[in-house]
Amino acid sequence: MSSLFSVPLILGTGGRLGRQAETTLSRLYPATIAATRAEIDITDYFRMRGELERLEPTLVINCAAASGVDVCERQPDLAVRVNSDGAANAARACREVGARFIHVSTDQVFDGNKGSPYLEDDIPRPISKYGASKLEGERRVLKEFPEALVVRTSWLFGPCGGDFVEHVLEEARARHSLSGVTDQVASPTYTPDLIQALLLLAEIPTHGVIHFVNGGTCNRFDFACQVAEAAGLEGGLQRVQLRWKDLGFPASRPSYSALSTTRYRSITSREPRDWKEALAEQFTTSPPGRAAPGWQAPT
Numbered sequence: 001m002s003s004l005f006s007v008p009l010i011l012g013t014g015g016r017l018g019r020q021a022e023t024t025l026s027r028l029y030p031a032t033i034a035a036t037r038a039e040i041d042i043t044d045y046f047r048m049r050g051e052l053e054r055l056e057p058t059l060v061i062n063c064a065a066a067s068g069v070d071v072c073e074r075q076p077d078l079a080v081r082v083n084s085d086g087a088a089n090a091a092r093a094c095r096e097v098g099a100r101f102i103h104v105s106t107d108q109v110f111d112g113n114k115g116s117p118y119l120e121d122d123i124p125r126p127i128s129k130y131g132a133s134k135l136e137g138e139r140r141v142l143k144e145f146p147e148a149l150v151v152r153t154s155w156l157f158g159p160c161g162g163d164f165v166e167h168v169l170e171e172a173r174a175r176h177s178l179s180g181v182t183d184q185v186a187s188p189t190y191t192p193d194l195i196q197a198l199l200l201l202a203e204i205p206t207h208g209v210i211h212f213v214n215g216g217t218c219n220r221f222d223f224a225c226q227v228a229e230a231a232g233l234e235g236g237l238q239r240v241q242l243r244w245k246d247l248g249f250p251a252s253r254p255s256y257s258a259l260s261t262t263r264y265r266s267i268t269s270r271e272p273r274d275w276k277e278a279l280a281e282q283f284t285t286s287p288p289g290r291a292a293p294g295w296q297a298p299t
């Protein structure tokens with residue numbers, strides 16, 4: 001008899017979160033299927049639907065996205081095709097084949113002006129093409145498949161790398177400096193914790209938008225300092241506090257995008273641990289390496 005976790009399928013396993021999902025799920029569920037973009041392209045509805053009919057997944061986690069915020073600003077058509085149309089395609093195909101569907105979204109659907117942690121029903125007002133395409137994706141996912149889960153998160157880091165943590169270490173080692181902006185505040189979120197949260201939520205008969213981030217907030221500069229401390233790299237580093245608005249990146253980011261996890265905590269009775277505790281665990285269990293060549297300005 002098939003259960004929720006008989007055949008989990010992860011979309012977007014070439015990426016940071018997708019790789020972590022593959023690592024975690026394949027340890028727990030040997031029948032896990034990991035699909036890179038080359039294997040399942042979410043913008044090609046008919047081929048994706050055919051693959052889902054063939055594979056018969058019981059649970060689908062969509063980690064596929066056009067996640068480069070500045071790339072999306074320059075290529076809004078790409079952002080819409082992947083983050084809005086692609087997300088809707090995946091939701092539709094999952095509804096049609098009867099799979100539980102979890103879609104990952106972002107804090108960047110908010111404008112950052114609230115000044116306190118955003119709740120799920122706060123009105124989103126994206127300030128970038130990326131944020132707008134992700135918001136449209138959320139809406140279309142829930143229209144196609146109202147029983148789907150949309151999980152918003154922020155500032156991902158984790159053992160699979162390609163993230164801000166690796167970027168900080170690279171800068172510290174190569175240039176003996178530590179820099180970060182002070183005008184962006186959010187919650188760094190450890191990818192293994194996020195994946196565990198998705199698995200927990202998958203089993204609960206709930207739907208709609210849910211926020212999951214690790215506990216605590218910080219700005220990017222403080223995040224960088226904490227990474228250096230965890231890596232034992234503090235001494236002799238030049239510390240440079242920057243302001244995002246002076247850096248000239250094409251896309252705007254919210255200045256404050258902390259997400260409230262009240263709903264998550266009430267549904268699951270679990271408390272997300274503090275991001276600093278998760279970071280310390282990463283340095284103990286799988287110390288980060290060098291920044292992946294494809295690292296981009298953070299999402």
Ligand SMILES: NC(=O)c1ccc[n+]([C@@H]2O[C@H](COP(=O)([O-])OP(=O)(O)OC[C@H]3O[C@@H](n4cnc5c(N)ncnc54)[C@H](OP(=O)(O)O)[C@@H]3O)[C@@H](O)[C@H]2O)c1
Pocket residue numbers: 011012013014015016017018036037038040041042043062063064065066067068082086104105106107134153154155156157298299
């Ligand atoms: N990273 C963060 O800090 C952050 C924060 C908040 C929310 N999120 C959300 O978390 C999710 C995962 O983000 P991530 O950081 O893991 O992104 P990522 O590293 O850029 O990975 C995204 C993956 O999606 C794949 N992809 C792109 N277009 C596709 C398509 N048409 N069909 C199938 N796969 C496609 C990419 O393939 P290629 O490898 O071939 O390019 C890539 O492997 C996204 O929904 C993102 O919006 C991320």
